[in-house]
Amino acid sequence: MKAEKPLRLGVAGLGTVGSGLLTLLKEHGPAIAARCGRRIEVSGVCARSKEKKRAADLSELVWFDDPAMLAADPGIDVFVELIGGDEGPARKSVTAALAAGKHVVTANKALLASHGPELAELAEKNGVALNFEAAVAGGIPIVKTLRESLLGNSISRVYGILNGTSNYILTRMQREGFPFAEVLAEAQALGYAEADPTFDVDGHDAGHKLSLLAALAFGVRPDFAAIHLEGIRGITPADFRAAEELGYRIKLLAVAVRTESGIEARVSPTMIPKSSALAGVDGALNCVAVEGDFSGLILLAGPGAGARPTASSVVSDIIDIARGQVWPPFILPSARLKSKPTAQMRGHEGGYYIRLSVYDRPGAIAAIATRMAEQRISLESVVQKREAPDLPGFGRPGQEGDATPVVMITHRTREDALRAALDLIVKDGHVQGTPQMVRIEAL
Ligand SMILES: NC(=O)c1ccc[n+]([C@@H]2O[C@H](COP(=O)([O-])OP(=O)(O)OC[C@H]3O[C@@H](n4cnc5c(N)ncnc54)[C@H](OP(=O)(O)O)[C@@H]3O)[C@@H](O)[C@H]2O)c1
Numbered sequence: 405m406k407a408e409k410p411l412r413l414g415v416a417g418l419g420t421v422g423s424g425l426l427t428l429l430k431e432h433g434p435a436i437a438a439r440c441g442r443r444i445e446v447s448g449v450c451a452r453s454k455e456k457k458r459a460a461d462l463s464e465l466v467w468f469d470d471p472a473m474l475a476a477d478p479g480i481d482v483f484v485e486l487i488g489g490d491e492g493p494a495r496k497s498v499t500a501a502l503a504a505g506k507h508v509v510t511a512n513k514a515l516l517a518s519h520g521p522e523l524a525e526l527a528e529k530n531g532v533a534l535n536f537e538a539a540v541a542g543g544i545p546i547v548k549t550l551r552e553s554l555l556g557n558s559i560s561r562v563y564g565i566l567n568g569t570s571n572y573i574l575t576r577m578q579r580e581g582f583p584f585a586e587v588l589a590e591a592q593a594l595g596y597a598e599a600d601p602t603f604d605v606d607g608h609d610a611g612h613k614l615s616l617l618a619a620l621a622f623g624v625r626p627d628f629a630a631i632h633l634e635g636i637r638g639i640t641p642a643d644f645r646a647a648e649e650l651g652y653r654i655k656l657l658a659v660a661v662r663t664e665s666g667i668e669a670r671v672s673p674t675m676i677p678k679s680s681a682l683a684g685v686d687g688a689l690n691c692v693a694v695e696g697d698f699s700g701l702i703l704l705a706g707p708g709a710g711a712r713p714t715a716s717s718v719v720s721d722i723i724d725i726a727r728g729q730v731w732p733p734f735i736l737p738s739a740r741l742k743s744k745p746t747a748q749m750r751g752h753e754g755g756y757y758i759r760l761s762v763y764d765r766p767g768a769i770a771a772i773a774t775r776m777a778e779q780r781i782s783l784e785s786v787v788q789k790r791e792a793p794d795l796p797g798f799g800r801p802g803q804e805g806d807a808t809p810v811v812m813i814t815h816r817t818r819e820d821a822l823r824a825a826l827d828l829i830v831k832d833g834h835v836q837g838t839p840q841m842v843r844i845e846a847l
Pocket of ligand 1: 416417418419420421422450451452453454456469470471485486487488489493511512513514538539542708709710711714
C-alpha cells in the first residue's frame with residue numbers, strides 16, 4: 405500500500421501551547437504516525453520575535469514574520485493558531501487560512517466565542533475543518549465528547565468549573581478563610597493570576613468557553629455577548645462560613661441549560677451541594693458535566709490549562725484531520741444553528757442564598773419575611789448570625805441599631821420575584837448595604 409503524504413502544519417504562536425505542541429510532536433511523532441497512518445510534520449512557524457530563545461529547535465523550519473502569510477502558504481495543509489485574542493493577528497490569519505482552503509486547529513476560545521459563526525461558515529464553504537478541542541477546558545476532551553460520543557442524546561444541561569484561576573482563588577478562600585483581595589494578591593505573586601485578573605475572576609474566560617459548549621450541546625450560535633456573567637469579587641469569608649454550615653461549596657459555575665423559555669447560559673458564583681462531584685474539584689482543576697437523556701450524567705475532570713494538557717487536545721484535533729475527518733465545527737451546518745441563547749435571567753428558577761445585614765430593630769425580620777411572602781417566595785431557612793462579622797460597617801452584634809448578618813435560603817423561586825422583594829427590603833430601610841444573592845444549583 406502506498407504511504408500517505410505527511411500532513412504539513414504551519415504553527416503560529418510558540419508560547420505556552422505552541423511550545424507544548426512542538427514537544428509533544430517530537431516525543432510522540434512516530435507513535436502518532438503509526439496510529440493515524442501518516443506522518444505529521446511542522447513545515448513553518450511564526451511568532452512575534454524570531455530572536456527569542458525557544459526550547460524547541462526551529463533551525464530546520466521555515467520562519468514567517470506574518471501569521472497570515474503562513475496561513476495561506478502552499479507548503480502547509482493545516483494552520484495551527486496558538487496566538488490568542490479575538491481580533492488582530494489571530495482573526496486575520498485564521499480567516500486567511502480558511503479562505504485559502506487550509507484546515508485550522510485553534511485553542512482560541514475568545515476568537516470563536518466572538519466570531520465562531522462566520523469562521524464556521526467559511527470553513528464549511530471551503531470544505532475544511534475548524535477544530536477547537538483545546539479552546540474549552542484545556543486537556544479535557546469535552547468538545548469531542550459532545551461532537552462525537554454523545555451525539556445520540558438530547559442534552560438537557562451542560563455545566564462546569566471552567567476557569568482554573570478563579571477556582572484556585574475560591575478554594576483558598578474556602579480553606580483559609582482569607583478575603584478575596586488577599587488571595588488574589590497571593591495568586592498574582594505566585595504567577596497563578598494575571599496582573600489584570602478581569603478575564604478570569606469576572607467570568608469572561610469561562611463565558612467564552614460556555615458559549616462554545618452551548619453551541620455544541622444545543623445547536624445555538626456561539627455568542628459571548630448572550631452569556632450572563634457575574635464574577636467572584638463580591639464573595640466574602642462570611643459567605644464561605646455560611647455555605648459550610650448549610651452544606652454547600654461556592655464555585656464559579658458555568659451553566660447552559662434547556663428551559664421552557666429557551667437556552668439559559670450563565671457564569672456566576674454558585675452554591676453547589678458539598679456532596680456533589682464538582683464540589684471536590686479544587687485548585688486549578690477544571691470539570692465539565694453533561695446530562696444526556698440516554699447517557700445520563702457524564703463527568704470529565706482534569707487540567708484545564710498548561711502546555712502539555714493543552715497540546716494533547718491540539719494534537720487530537722490534528723490527528724482527526726490526518727485521518728480525513730472533517731465535520732461542521734459546531735456539529736450542525738452553521739446555516740442551521742439556532743439564534744443565540746435566549747432565556748433571560750429574570751426568568752431563572754431555582755433556590756437562592758441571601759445574606760443581608762439587618763439592623764437590630766424590633767420587627768425588622770418580620771418585615772423582611774412579609775416582603776418575601778408578598779412575592780410568593782417561601783423560605784427554607786432563616787439564620788440570624790450573632791457572630792462578630794467581618795463585613796465593614798458592622799457594629800457590636802446584638803446592640804439595638806447595629807446590623808447583624810441574616811442568611812436565608814429560599815425554596816425554588818423566580819429570579820425577578822426575588823429581585824423585586826430585595827429591592828423593597830432595601831427601600832424599607834431594614835438592611836445595611838446591598839444584599840448578597842447567590843444562586844443554588846441542584847446537582
Ligand atoms: N496557556 C494555556 O494553558 C492555554 C490553555 C488553553 C487554551 N489556551 C489558548 O491558547 C492560545 C495561546 O495561549 P498561550 O498561553 O500559549 O499564549 P502565549 O504563551 O502568550 O503565546 C502566544 C504566542 O503568540 C505569539 N504572538 C503574539 N502576537 C503575535 C503576532 N502578532 N504574530 C505572530 N505571533 C504572535 C507570541 O510570540 P512571542 O513568543 O514571540 O512573544 C507567542 O509565541 C490562546 O488563545 C489561549 O487562550 C491557552
